[in-house]
Amino acid sequence: MRDDEPAAGPLPYVEVTDEAYAARAAAGFTVREFEFAVQLSGRCPRCDHSTTSTLVDELYRREASVAAPDPGYRTVLCECDADHPSRPAGLRGCGAYWTLRLEVEA
Numbered sequence: 001m002r003d004d005e006p007a008a009g010p011l012p013y014v015e016v017t018d019e020a021y022a023a024r025a026a027a028g029f030t031v032r033e034f035e036f037a038v039q040l041s042g043r044c045p046r047c048d049h050s051t052t053s054t055l056v057d058e059l060y061r062r063e064a065s066v067a068a069p070d071p072g073y074r075t076v077l078c079e080c081d082a083d084h085p086s087r088p089a090g091l092r093g094c095g096a097y098w099t100l101r102l103e104v105e106a
């Protein structure tokens with residue numbers, strides 16, 4: 001069975017999200033908490049390359065206070081090292097993003 005193989009070449013870079021991404025990432029990502037940062041690693045739910053994101057606490061708090069109604073939610077971007085066609089210079093990953101619920105201690 002090769003039905004799941006991509007039809008032609010790597011996925012192009014597209015900034016997209018999908019409800020399924022969050023569910024798959026929540027199930028498959030490893031969350032490591034450090035004193036001032038949270039590191040998320042796993043396979044991107046879109047391109048299936050391994051990706052690691054580091055959320056720094058200072059940034060996390062600043063963004064949370066401005067934008068997010070619930071500070072436990074963070075937007076995570078795919079940051080895989082693979083090439084994706086049509087990707088703007090200076091960016092990484094395939095463009096997929098999703099929301100991750102972090103357990104934050106009050």
Ligand SMILES: [Zn+2]
Nearest residue numbers: 047049080094
């Ligand atoms: Zn990728």
Ligand SMILES: [Zn+2]
Nearest residue numbers: 044047078094
């Ligand atoms: Zn990706």
